[in-house]
Amino acid sequence: MQSIPQPAIRKPFMDEPNASPAPNAARPVLTKAARSADQGPCTVADPIVRAEHLYLYYGESEALTDITMDFPRNQVTALIGPSGCGKSTYLRCLNRMNDLIDAVRTAGSIRVDGQDVLDPSIDVIELRRRVGMVFQKATPFPKSIYENVAYGLRIAGISSRNTLDETVERSLKRAALWDEVKDRLQESALGLSGGQHQRLCIARAIAVNPEIILMDEPCSALDPRSTTRIEDLIAELRGEYTIIIVTHNMQQAARVSDHTAFLYEGVLVEFGPTKQVFTNPVKKETEDYITGRFG
Amino acid sequence: MVWATGAALAAVLFFTIVLLGVVVVNAAAVFWPEAVGLVTFEDGSRVLGVRLDSAVNPDTGVRTVRFKTGNRELDPARLDFHWYEADQIREIAYPEDVFVLERLENGNFYGFLEAVRAPNLDLPETGDSGEGFRWALAAARAKQAARIVPLTDQLSSLSDRLQSVRHAVLRAEYEKKRVLAGAPAGATARLDARLADLAEQEHELKAQSDALVVEQQGQEAELGQNAAVFRTGSGATVEIPLVEIVRHYRPNAMGFGQKVAHYFSKVGELLTENPRESNTEGGLFPAIFGTVMLVFLMAVSCFPLGVLAGIYLGEYAKEGPLVRTVRIAVNNLAGIPSIVYGIFGLGFFVYGIGGLIDLWFFPERTANNMPTFGTGGILWASLTLGLLTVPVVIVSTEEALRTIPRGLREGSYALGATRFQTLVRVLLPMASPGMMTGFILAMARAAGEVAPLMITGVVKLAPDLPVDGAFPYFHPDRKFMHLGFHIYDIGFQSPNVEASKPMVYVTTMLLLVIVLSMSSLAIWLRSRMRRQFHSRTI
Ligand SMILES: Nc1ncnc2c1ncn2[C@@H]1O[C@H](COP(=O)(O)OP(=O)(O)O)[C@@H](O)[C@H]1O
Numbered sequence: 001m002q003s004i005p006q007p008a009i010r011k012p013f014m015d016e017p018n019a020s021p022a023p024n025a026a027r028p029v030l031t032k033a034a035r036s037a038d039q040g041p042c043t044v045a046d047p048i049v050r051a052e053h054l055y056l057y058y059g060e061s062e063a064l065t066d067i068t069m070d071f072p073r074n075q076v077t078a079l080i081g082p083s084g085c086g087k088s089t090y091l092r093c094l095n096r097m098n099d100l101i102d103a104v105r106t107a108g109s110i111r112v113d114g115q116d117v118l119d120p121s122i123d124v125i126e127l128r129r130r131v132g133m134v135f136q137k138a139t140p141f142p143k144s145i146y147e148n149v150a151y152g153l154r155i156a157g158i159s160s161r162n163t164l165d166e167t168v169e170r171s172l173k174r175a176a177l178w179d180e181v182k183d184r185l186q187e188s189a190l191g192l193s194g195g196q197h198q199r200l201c202i203a204r205a206i207a208v209n210p211e212i213i214l215m216d217e218p219c220s221a222l223d224p225r226s227t228t229r230i231e232d233l234i235a236e237l238r239g240e241y242t243i244i245i246v247t248h249n250m251q252q253a254a255r256v257s258d259h260t261a262f263l264y265e266g267v268l269v270e271f272g273p274t275k276q277v278f279t280n281p282v283k284k285e286t287e288d289y290i291t292g293r294f295g
Numbered sequence: 296m297v298w299a300t301g302a303a304l305a306a307v308l309f310f311t312i313v314l315l316g317v318v319v320v321n322a323a324a325v326f327w328p329e330a331v332g333l334v335t336f337e338d339g340s341r342v343l344g345v346r347l348d349s350a351v352n353p354d355t356g357v358r359t360v361r362f363k364t365g366n367r368e369l370d371p372a373r374l375d376f377h378w379y380e381a382d383q384i385r386e387i388a389y390p391e392d393v394f395v396l397e398r399l400e401n402g403n404f405y406g407f408l409e410a411v412r413a414p415n416l417d418l419p420e421t422g423d424s425g426e427g428f429r430w431a432l433a434a435a436r437a438k439q440a441a442r443i444v445p446l447t448d449q450l451s452s453l454s455d456r457l458q459s460v461r462h463a464v465l466r467a468e469y470e471k472k473r474v475l476a477g478a479p480a481g482a483t484a485r486l487d488a489r490l491a492d493l494a495e496q497e498h499e500l501k502a503q504s505d506a507l508v509v510e511q512q513g514q515e516a517e518l519g520q521n522a523a524v525f526r527t528g529s530g531a532t533v534e535i536p537l538v539e540i541v542r543h544y545r546p547n548a549m550g551f552g553q554k555v556a557h558y559f560s561k562v563g564e565l566l567t568e569n570p571r572e573s574n575t576e577g578g579l580f581p582a583i584f585g586t587v588m589l590v591f592l593m594a595v596s597c598f599p600l601g602v603l604a605g606i607y608l609g610e611y612a613k614e615g616p617l618v619r620t621v622r623i624a625v626n627n628l629a630g631i632p633s634i635v636y637g638i639f640g641l642g643f644f645v646y647g648i649g650g651l652i653d654l655w656f657f658p659e660r661t662a663n664n665m666p667t668f669g670t671g672g673i674l675w676a677s678l679t680l681g682l683l684t685v686p687v688v689i690v691s692t693e694e695a696l697r698t699i700p701r702g703l704r705e706g707s708y709a710l711g712a713t714r715f716q717t718l719v720r721v722l723l724p725m726a727s728p729g730m731m732t733g734f735i736l737a738m739a740r741a742a743g744e745v746a747p748l749m750i751t752g753v754v755k756l757a758p759d760l761p762v763d764g765a766f767p768y769f770h771p772d773r774k775f776m777h778l779g780f781h782i783y784d785i786g787f788q789s790p791n792v793e794a795s796k797p798m799v800y801v802t803t804m805l806l807l808v809i810v811l812s813m814s815s816l817a818i819w820l821r822s823r824m825r826r827q828f829h830s831r832t833i
């Protein structure tokens with residue numbers, strides 16, 4: 001097992017001169033067999049999540065193949081890879097969101113603090129409180145801003161006004177939204193802007209005090225300003241929460257994450273400290289992808 | 296193509312506006328006090344009447360004019376309306392002192408006041424016969440309220456008690472018969488004692504009630520001697536008992552303000568009074584009450600059922616051939632003719648469930664062919680309507696749930712919500728405008744249905760409302776009146792079609808107003824919900 005020093009990468013990788021991709025460069029052809037062999041060590045010292053030999057099938061089609069990988073505690077891990085490679089699928093395994101899809105089958109294990117979350121007998125409700133999620137498309141409930149943030153507490157049966165007030169304020173502050181909405185907490189959340197919606201969803205996830213926050217392309221529907229705010233927010237939450245973020249944006253992955261995992265066609269191709277993955281990838285495919293040669 | 300579509304829309308609008316226009320114009324004019332003319336014919340004879348319409352005979356070219364002449368009991372053919380040849384009319388005058396009387400029976404009376412004969416009323420001396428008439432009328436009504444109304448109330452409570460005693464007798468006799476079937480003779484002693492007791496009670500009540508009837512008749516006869524003498528247009532004098540007079544006015548002497556006041560007083564009567572004269576006069580209160588109550592009960596029964604079924608189809612049922620079949624079946628249910636539902640309601644609710652209730656709770660009445668729930672009533676009619684409208688609610692609920700974006704469900708699940716919490720806290724509030732739409736459609740359809748009611752409990756006259764002061768206050772087994780059926784009944788089943796025409800228009804308008812206002816209310820509620828749940832992100 002290899003212990004990885006904590007990198008502090010904030011510098012956009014694309015600033016480097018050799019980054020611009022050659023147009024129409026020959027696409028590397030990868031066979032599954034070639035890819036699944038020879039994975040580098042994908043483990044860390046104190047993982048909060050450890051996936052082992054994870055397979056996932058949508059009906060007959062295999063979406064994830066033999067993924068073994070750790071997510072380091074209280075750090076930001078980015079999942080990158082071309083569209084349809086299984087990033088969302090992988091992410092949704094971690095809080096069992098795939099349960100909502102009938103035809104999904106899994107094999108292998110995912111341990112969150114040692115507990116196998118794929119075990120059908122675990123308490124999924126409890127798991128989802130520990131593993132929060134923010135979606136690509138912000139989906140505030142058609143309720144007031146206050147009730148949106150308080151939702152997770154209310155469904156957990158907490159109705160003490162003081163607790164709710166405190167949590168709503170703390171969560172909104174943590175999500176850097178408090179100053180913008182503190183005077184209109186009782187107004188409908190639907191009146192906020194797109195960027196505010198996404199921060200509201202982050203506040204909503206934080207409110208139930210999860211250990212892990214999953215983010216599935218949280219900025220892909222946002223303008224650059226809002227994106228910057230979310231990225232700043234992720235930087236702030238880092239250290240307190242374990243954040244796993246799926247992104248299509250290489251610069252973003254480089255800016256916000258400590259570790260990066262590259263998936264391709266359901267296979268984990270490379271995992272390592274972000275700096276290493278972006279500047280000195282072990283695999284040829286990774287290099288091709290992050291330099292924009294395919295995907 | 297633009298022209299064809301535009302023309303089609305215009306045609307639809309045209310017919311709708313004509314329909315509404317005809318109803319509104321005719322109904323609005325009904326209560327306006329029309330001038331009463333004193334018609335003098337060429338031969339010197341005279342008649343009082345309200346000029347209505349005229350027509351030309353296409354063969355002879357003779358123009359005739361129709362008058363409402365009232366005074367039905369004096370007419371040899373007992374008609375309120377007459378056609379007169381226009382050539383024969385020498386002149387029409389509008390004397391100010393013509394009275395119009397609305398009476399308990401025989402329709403309107405037109406005439407001139409001659410004198411008041413009130414042998415047993417204390418009246419102040421007055422020189423003016425008009426004032427004397429008003430005094431006498433007020434005194435007669437006061438006396439009626441003081442003497443006769445309490446008797447009537449006592450009689451009706453007596454008859455209620457008599458009714459329950461008779462039910463008790465039936466029950467005791469029934470039990471006796473059952474006991475006799477397989478027990479020693481001694482066992483019936485208790486029942487015999489009870490029967491004897493009941494018979495005594497019945498006898499007692501009957502005697503009381505007979506005495507009251509005699510007293511009431513005496514009072515009525517005495518009061519009936521007080522009359523006003525009127526002279527008709529043709530010069531005959533008629534004595535009309537004061538208690539027969541419901542309303543009197545002199546249209547030719549009324550100013551505009553008085554006419555307006557008269558108009559609204561008539562509208563008030565329409566909304567609050569019972570009908571008179573086989574429903575062609577008086578108010579529509581029982582029918583209004585019946586209609587609103589029917590729709591209310593229908594809503595209470597169909598909305599929860601439809602919403603629950605819709606939720607099951609939309610949220611819980613696993614998609615498959617069975618669910619698809621069920622969905623198609625539900626859609627088709629909405630298209631089944633209402634009379635078929637009516638027949639089903641009669642067979643299932645009235646004879647089936649109602650018959651069972653009677654068998655369990657009132658076997659003695661059933662044995663004597665006196666069904667309680669086993670006959671049409673407002674409960675069964677509203678359940679039948681509920682059945683008729685429930686498919687619409689199911690379909691729209693399912694549709695509304697289906698259109699909620701998946702993200703909202705996932706957002707809720709991701710916060711640790713259960714399926715039920717997600718449904719109740721997120722999905723149902725968001726689906727509520729769509730569910731309301733279905734509800735509105737259902738209500739609009741149900742409120743206007745008549746066919747299924749005719750076999751499940753609507754009647755032409757039911758002065759006993761389904762809700763009243765008698766225990767247990769709500770009587771779901773009672774028959775009821777309904778505006779839609781009322782239109783059919785007075786418009787097409789009445790012997791005096793001409794006299795009931797105004798009431799048909801008024802009833803139609805009222806039905807339209809009630810249906811439209813109920814659905815407007817629902818539409819308003821829906822738009823409020825929509826505003827609340829409108830989402831920019833959707
Ligand atoms: N609900 C589903 N049913 C069947 N196949 C699915 C479903 N969701 C995703 N897939 C398939 O799984 C693969 C991975 O999808 P996804 O995880 O959404 O990719 P990514 O998020 O990396 O773009 C894709 O090939 C996609 O077609």
Ligand SMILES: [Mg+2]
Pocket residue numbers: 087088089216
């Ligand atoms: Mg995705």
